[in-house]
Amino acid sequence: MNRILCGLAANPALPPELVDRLIALAAATPEPSSPSDPAGHLAEVLVWRLDERTDLGPAQVAALAARDEDTATRLARTGHLRASDVDPAVWPLAALALIDEGRGLPEWARRFAADPDPSLRRQLASCPGLPADVEDALAADADPEVAAELAWCATSAPALALLARHPHAEVRRAVAGNEAAPPAALAALLTGDALEPARSCLVCDSREIPFTHGPYCQDAECDLLPGAECDGTHGSTLHDTWQRALSNPATPPAAVAAFAEHPSVLLRWAVAEHPGLPAHVYARLLAGDPLPGIRACVARNPGTGPEVSRVLAADPESDVRRAVAHHPRTPFDVLGRLTLTTRLGPHPLPRISAATPEELAEGAASANARVRMLVAHRHDLPPELRDRLAADPDASVAKAVAPHQGLTPERLRAMVALHGQQVIARVAANPDAPGDLLTELARHEPPVRRALREIASHPNATAEALLPCLADVKARVRAAAHPALPPGIVVGLLDDPDPEVVEAAAGNPALPSAVMADLLA
Template identity: 80%
Template sequence: MNRLLCGLAANPALPPELVDRLIALAATPPGPSDLPDPAGLSADYLADLLVRNLSERADLGPAQVAALAALDEDTPAQLAHSGHLGAGDVDPAVWPLAALALLDEGRGLPEWARRFAADPDPSLRQRLASCAGLPADVEDTLAADADPEVTAELAWSTTSAPVAARLARHPHAEVRQSVAGNEAVPPASLAALLTGHGLPPARSCLVCDGREIPFAHDPSFQDVDRDLPAGAGCDGTHGSTVHGTWARALSNPAAPPEAVAGFAGHPSVWLRLAVAEHPGLPAEVYARLAGDPAPRVRAAVARNPGTGPEVSRVLAADPEVDVRRAVAHHPRVPFDVLGQLTPTTRLGPHPLPPISAATPEELARGAASGNGRVRMLVAHRHDLPPELRDRLAADPDASVAKAVAPHPGLSPERLRAMVALHGQQVLARVAANPDAPGDLLAELARHEPSARRALREIASHPNATAEALLPCLADGKSRVRAAAHPALPAAVVVGLLADPDPEVVEAAAGNPSLPPAVMAQLLP
């Protein structure tokens, strides 16, 4: 097995008879004589990749699907996920994983769910518990399952409020921890998980199951039953799991604000962080957390949509740059606060939430600002009115032009004018414009001095021509992308099959421009 075969398996132009040959190869276990992969990938991994690429092909015929399904117990599930197997093709007793895959996608039969709910294999029951839309009687059966990991999976995935409320009172702490993150849990049950009021104590957890109490997990010891997190311990109160339950419940948007607010002064920074991220708390709680000693907590407050403008103004002057940057990602931060942030804080290349939510009037004011950084923030929004877009494209500030360059709708003439004015600074962003024509991409690829980021954009651009792609082969990362581009000349693609980089070989083998005769020669 090698990368070349994996690339061929994903090639959409591979003829049906060669697909048959690859399936036959996939049925042959990799042996010790196989050449090692230069990137260190094992023969078993490559064999799995080959089967996965074959299973995801859209052109498989019934005989090919049957041949792939016969390879092992996992492949039928891949074929089911890819749409090649339906309920009429699957026997759950023969292909249980495929049946569970169909159940998970809502294409299975209800009687399959009842069958798996009574299956003696807990791993199959656990997979079933993660499926959406299970019949009510099946959820009831799984909620009473003797294996807590099965029930915990149901607790995490159920959309039934009564089932979730029932599992919030489960005697196993692991189940309670799972259900705490489920938004279907009624607020009263989440409050009980946080405060303990009206909730009987849990009787066991995964840490203490089958062990003498007190137990502390040695981080250097590999637990023979299951992997426990470092520092996990239990003295009979299931402290590690209870802490995890609090963290999930505090992060749950359905948790009642009054129960969440009670943890604002907790000694654990992780719990205070979860409180700071909750969107529905009283203003005084956010104001208190804005003074938290942990910068990550203050940053969470700064991003929180529930935080008011007064707190945003305070945090815009925070000494930590991550906190100030978080202020800019608040969806309703005032425009003047953004202007206050730009001299001291790099705000990133993507449209900020307040820019995305800005009105046309606010955008026009921002685009007319004397502060180039504010104009740049507006230019990052790529659904601007055409006249505003074109004005920013002609901006003398390179950072503004760079931000607006990928905007759809810019004419080739305007894109060329930006390159003429700003040169290498805007090459990559102009190359990323979806409307850039092939001749312009070729000009950018030949530009001196060149820009490696521009070559990477060109190498994967759907409008790239052969003339534009050939210079991309000189750059390592661009070479992989260009090798897969269908506009690359067939002779060049064939030459790349002998490239020393296995990623380039795989990309070239998957290129639909590869001649079928060459594909046939590559397969034994």
């Protein structure tokens, strides 16, 4: 019954008076008293399902919001509650959610900037578009974590330049990861030039130094990360600051290049990810670094050129070669060689996505079927190229192009006739597949289970196509929610032994409203 109620709460066809009944049920049930309290947890799930509905009226929203502040906050984020509906003194989290969504009032931001609760000030600091005076107040906050949150989320270059000089190392660490920070400030965080040393960090704020936080801390109240350490120089925080600044694409390349031979693996890794370095720096990383992970970072880095791709395409590590294939400017001939030695995955590669029409035509005409398959994964192919690949004699090529829009039913049937079970699931996933073709595919012997799962959630599926899907465990859940399923079948699935099927059937808009009313009686 719990699954039925949850399904009904999400059912788009549930009549308003039955929505009211579910809201009353959820509101009347107290919050869970313990993790094993089933009634309280049912009420929570009902509320989550109900506040996701798009048809709630003002009275229904008010009744839901009155249950607890978490619900009011979700309703604020989903647009159900407006600023005029929220009192920040009663629902501070909902008011902050509205500020974060850009629908709060400016005076609320000023109110929370002076709130004695630092957690509310931290949440405010993460909100975009704050008034300048509020940003100034948060930057000067006595709690460094409030200023750090602002430093992580702010977009004002002058404000970030000031925060980069903050006396607390945690604030500087946050600035280092913000791509809106001025390049000069990011460089100073790496070099220390014209920058006074930080006076404190989260480690020396809470521990006598020197201190190193071990991996097996027994203090339940401790929130320091494993490995956090400070001897007065704020070592672990400074290291994290460097790592973030090195990974930040706004950091000047000259400041980043100085760390290319640093003994820290994490810092060299961050250098390898930076997209704007001179070619000789990438070459130094390739020549001198034994770690495959760093070579892979260089291989996929958009700042490297084709010459790097050619070198790393012969790397003994498959992860490095796979990274070469995901570089947006890898030469086509290199991709062709990689298909022979490396599994490249089913998704379109950046190089294929960026290919010109001439390059696509060249790839589609390749004698290498794996290159043709890479081209076939691109979903915006010219129609004549798409149709040519759909008729490809290699099943892997046809399988890649089968889900593309624009293929005619005749073309889809021809693919099935030529390649059979190898392409049926992908043809079933085609958004243009008509209902009669889906029925044919659903009745295929032997059944193709992946195809049944695609058909069960296909918008064009008919009742005839859906009925065979009920025989597959995974497809059954999807089919139970499909509005084309006959109402009598949907009602019968309310007694299914699988609770997921029961919930899906209860959420099916084909469920008769009289049955819904009986279930809630």
